[in-house]
Amino acid sequence: xxxxxxxxxxxxxxxxxxxxxxxxxxxxxxxxxxxxxxxxxxxxxxxxxxxxxxxxxxxxxxxxxxxxxxxxxxx
Amino acid sequence: xxxxxxxxxxxxxxxxxxxxxxxxxxxxxxxxxxxxxxxxxxxxxxxxxxxxxxxxxxxxxxxxxxxxxxxxxxxxxxxxxxxxxxxxxxxxxxxxxxxxxxxxxxxxxxxxxxxxxxxxxxxxxxxxxxxxxxxxxxxxxxxxxxxxxxxxxxxxxxxxxxxxxxxxxxxxxxxxxxxxxxxxxxxxxxxxxxxxxxxxxxxxxxxxxxxxxxxxxxxxxxxxxxxxxxxxxxxxxxxxxxxxxxxxxxxxxxxxxxxxxxxxxxxxxxxxxxxxxxxxxxxxxxxxxxxxxxxxxxxxxxxxxxxxxxxxxxxxxxxxxxxxxxxxxxxxxxxxxxxxxxxxxxxxxxxxxxxxxxxxxxxxxxxxxxxxxxxxxxxxxxxxxxxxxxxxxxxxxxxxxxxxxxxxxxxxxxxxxxxxxxxxxxxxxxxxxxxxxxxxxxxxxxxxxxxxxxxxxxxxxxxxxxxxxxxxxxxxxxxxxxxxxxxxxxxxxxxxxxxxxxxxxxxxxxxxxxxxxxxxxxxxxxxxxxxxxxxxxxxxxxxxxxxxxxxxxxxxxxxxxxxxxxxxxxxxxxxxxxxxxxxxxxxxxxxxxxxxxxxxxxxxxxxxxxxxxxxxxxxxxxxxxxxxxxxxxxxxxxxxxxxxxxxxxxxxxxxxxxxxxxxxxxxxxxxxxxxxxxxxxxxxxxxxxxxxxxxxxxxxxxxxxxxxxxxxxxxxxxxxxxxxxxxxxxxxxxxxxxxxxxxxxxxxxxxxxxx
Numbered sequence: 001x002x003x004x005x006x007x008x009x010x011x012x013x014x015x016x017x018x019x020x021x022x023x024x025x026x027x028x029x030x031x032x033x034x035x036x037x038x039x040x041x042x043x044x045x046x047x048x049x050x051x052x053x054x055x056x057x058x059x060x061x062x063x064x065x066x067x068x069x070x071x072x073x074x075x
Numbered sequence: 076x077x078x079x080x081x082x083x084x085x086x087x088x089x090x091x092x093x094x095x096x097x098x099x100x101x102x103x104x105x106x107x108x109x110x111x112x113x114x115x116x117x118x119x120x121x122x123x124x125x126x127x128x129x130x131x132x133x134x135x136x137x138x139x140x141x142x143x144x145x146x147x148x149x150x151x152x153x154x155x156x157x158x159x160x161x162x163x164x165x166x167x168x169x170x171x172x173x174x175x176x177x178x179x180x181x182x183x184x185x186x187x188x189x190x191x192x193x194x195x196x197x198x199x200x201x202x203x204x205x206x207x208x209x210x211x212x213x214x215x216x217x218x219x220x221x222x223x224x225x226x227x228x229x230x231x232x233x234x235x236x237x238x239x240x241x242x243x244x245x246x247x248x249x250x251x252x253x254x255x256x257x258x259x260x261x262x263x264x265x266x267x268x269x270x271x272x273x274x275x276x277x278x279x280x281x282x283x284x285x286x287x288x289x290x291x292x293x294x295x296x297x298x299x300x301x302x303x304x305x306x307x308x309x310x311x312x313x314x315x316x317x318x319x320x321x322x323x324x325x326x327x328x329x330x331x332x333x334x335x336x337x338x339x340x341x342x343x344x345x346x347x348x349x350x351x352x353x354x355x356x357x358x359x360x361x362x363x364x365x366x367x368x369x370x371x372x373x374x375x376x377x378x379x380x381x382x383x384x385x386x387x388x389x390x391x392x393x394x395x396x397x398x399x400x401x402x403x404x405x406x407x408x409x410x411x412x413x414x415x416x417x418x419x420x421x422x423x424x425x426x427x428x429x430x431x432x433x434x435x436x437x438x439x440x441x442x443x444x445x446x447x448x449x450x451x452x453x454x455x456x457x458x459x460x461x462x463x464x465x466x467x468x469x470x471x472x473x474x475x476x477x478x479x480x481x482x483x484x485x486x487x488x489x490x491x492x493x494x495x496x497x498x499x500x501x502x503x504x505x506x507x508x509x510x511x512x513x514x515x516x517x518x519x520x521x522x523x524x525x526x527x528x529x530x531x532x533x534x535x536x537x538x539x540x541x542x543x544x545x546x547x548x549x550x551x552x553x554x555x556x557x558x559x560x561x562x563x564x565x566x567x568x569x570x571x572x573x574x575x576x577x578x579x580x581x582x583x584x585x586x587x588x589x590x591x592x593x594x595x596x597x598x599x600x601x602x603x604x605x606x607x608x609x610x611x612x613x614x615x616x617x618x619x620x621x622x623x624x625x626x627x628x629x630x631x632x633x634x635x636x637x638x639x640x641x642x643x644x645x646x647x648x649x650x651x652x653x654x655x656x657x658x659x660x661x662x663x664x665x666x667x668x669x670x671x672x673x674x675x676x677x678x679x680x681x682x683x684x685x686x687x688x689x690x691x692x693x694x695x696x697x698x699x700x701x702x703x704x705x706x707x708x709x710x711x712x713x714x715x716x717x718x719x720x721x722x723x724x725x726x727x728x729x730x731x732x733x734x735x736x737x738x739x740x741x742x743x744x745x746x747x748x749x750x751x752x753x754x755x756x757x758x759x760x761x762x763x764x765x766x767x768x769x770x771x772x773x774x775x776x777x778x779x780x781x782x783x784x785x786x787x788x789x790x791x792x793x794x795x796x797x798x799x800x801x802x803x804x805x806x807x808x809x810x811x812x813x814x815x816x817x818x819x820x821x822x823x824x825x826x827x828x829x830x
Contacts, residue, residue, distance in 0.1 A: 017347065022161045023585040028350045029157035030587060031191050041381070045391055046483035049492075049586060051381070056188040058377070058590040060479050062486070065587060 489575025
């Protein structure tokens with residue numbers, strides 16, 4: 001399951017990062033590492049990008065990026 | 076005694092140094108949105124100046140202050156989340172620290188996001204610079220129930236921390252005091268405590284041993300940092316080794332070995348493992364020093380606002396509403412001011428015309444210099460107002476939301492959510508439009524946005540196209556005008572897509588973007604931004620615009636028709652004499668008044684005829700006739716070509732130049748070129764058999780798209796730093812305009828159009 005599949009309003013926990021190159025670096029620098037938790041807040045009009053509550057801040061990622069973040073849904 | 080592990084090479088150790096002469100240099104660093112700017116302002120007061128980092132267009136702000144008889148230079152580094160080699164900002168920051176070796180770095184940390192902010196802080200520590208942490212926005216953290224024990228944090232990380240509130244200037248003096256203590260060695264800092272765990276540390280140890288085989292190299296860079304960068308497979312570090320390390324092959328081979336060892340051991344890339352260890356260490360530290368008061372009944376205002384502003388459906392409406400408001404306010408307030416400035420320069424022209432004798436010098440002053448300076452300053456109020464609105468949005472935190480709302484749509488065309496604003500602004504004026512593309516962090520996105528923004532219908536193209544539309548399309552003029560306006564957008568988006576698929580193709584840049592909490596902007600903050608941007612426009616773009624205006628003047632003015640001039644002067648004096656005599660004798664009878672009127676008309680005609688001849692004879696006029704065959708396919712005659720050449724100075728000049736070529740005088744003599752003033756031109760064009768709906772339509776499209784005005788080209792050069800960009804922009808728009816105009820002219824022959 002990837003971050004792209006999480007419904008908005010639901011929480012997630014990161015299992016693995018499949019992204020490569022610059023995107024991977026960016027995500028890791030922002031704290032997208034194994035075990036980190038967050039919540040999907042909403043999506044934009046054309047379903048893309050999505051907004052996350054992640055640790056103490058809000059961040060938006062495109063669906064193409066979210067698809068490269070493997071997560072599990074948590075409560 | 077300095078206790079730090081920081082080893083700054085003191086090359087001039089042997090020479091006695093006088094402390095007062097040495098400037099102390101403090102660099103400010105931190106995450107974007109950590110309140111760095113407010114701390115910078117609080118530290119430096121009014122003593123700031125803006126420049127660029129060498130070779131790139133990242134802004135470099137420097138302030139100089141004096142404390143305890145020491146001169147302190149404070150350098151504002153770009154806001155970054157990390158120190159990798161992926162973005163210009165990060166490379167600039169890293170290079171600055173490695174090359175310029177500031178005496179102290181003050182890292183500004185957002186206390187409400189301590190973990191992510193410490194991630195950057197520890198990377199500075201690894202770079203081996205003396206560092207102080209400013210726990211900024213302490214007030215906001217406390218409000219949301221976050222309490223940080225800064226002393227304990229300092230002990231754990233080996234860095235002194237100070238609590239600050241940048242917007243109120245709290246804690247700023249203490250930062251400065253600590254910085255001075257660190258500089259003179261009385262306060263220890265940057266004792267690296269971060270441990271990557273036995274597995275990683277053993278690999279780091281190995282790499283350090285091999286790195287040290289080149290003594291010069293190990294003197295130049297902090298070895299622990301270099302070893303970690305090798306584990307992270309950092310391109311920039313690898314380049315440095317390739318270029319500067321004596322045994323680069325051995326080092327890189329060893330690094331490769333270490334990375335694959337880590338991969339086998341941890342089951343993940345070493346770059347990920349390094350980051351995870353760093354985060355794990357930070358997490359542990361925070362658990363010890365941060366007490367979160369879960370009972371505090373905090374309201375998440377940002378989320379409440381986002382619920383409305385980023386609502387799936389209202390979001391777009393709100394965004395367009397805000398854009399419209401800013402755009403509308405800017406041009407309703409700005410245009411009269413611009414008009415006023417324009418009038419001022421007209422008045423100045425008149426003054427010089429009256430006080431100087433006729434001749435080249437006077438014409439040069441009036442037409443080239445004043446025309447050029449006026450051309451720069453006329454944009455100034457618009458630039459200023461637009462940036463006021465945009466800085467306000469930026470400082471509230473809304474800009475990132477705007478990008479969020481527009482991203483999908485813009486991404487379809489290979490652009491970024493943030494590309495929308497420069498394009499939108501360019502429909503008013505491409506000069507501030509191109510400048511506002513600075514919010515695009517990724518260089519490819521930024522170049523692409525800047526290259527297509529000038530295709531928009533701007534305020535200067537508007538009167539020209541509106542005049543043509545109303546002259547040839549009667550009751551359908553409105554539809555035609557808006558179709559052309561819309562065509563600007565369509566062309567820009569399609570061209571962006573084409574560029575993205577060809578020259579600017581490649582891996583998509585990450586969108587990953589923080590949506591900062593909403594904040595009330597300070598007047599000071601907004602005004603500082605506005606002033607910096609507007610002033611650099613006047614300074615940098617202004618000089619080029621002035622130079623270009625002189626060149627264009629030269630082409631329109633020379634060579635002078637000496638023979639005709641003598642004849643003209645003679646007839647002019649004769650006519651003036653006649654008028655004068657008649658006026659003296661006049662007893663106000665109707666006949667005599669009519670005679671005077673007749674003479675005056677003759678004089679005007681003579682004048683018009685003369686400026687017409689002058690223009691035809693000029694280099695630009697000759698060029699216009701010379702290139703006529705090229706534009707035949709678009710349905711343009713040479714008279715139009717001259718006007719288009721002159722339009723390079725500024726698009727609205729097309730109307731006045733057409734006035735001159737068509738012998739009805741300068742259509743906007745001391746008045747703004749707008750539709751009413753150009754009525755005689757309109758009638759003239761309508762009655763000219765050369766014109767019909769076909770070639771006028773082609774002409775409108777051509778004017779919309781062809782070479783941007785020189786002011787735009789000047790800011791493109793200024794913003795992107797290289798001449799190749801404005802040259803490419805001018806080249807492709809010319810070819811595109813010609814192609815589209817030709818297609819329209821040729822195809823429209825098969826359809827009945829016009830009104």
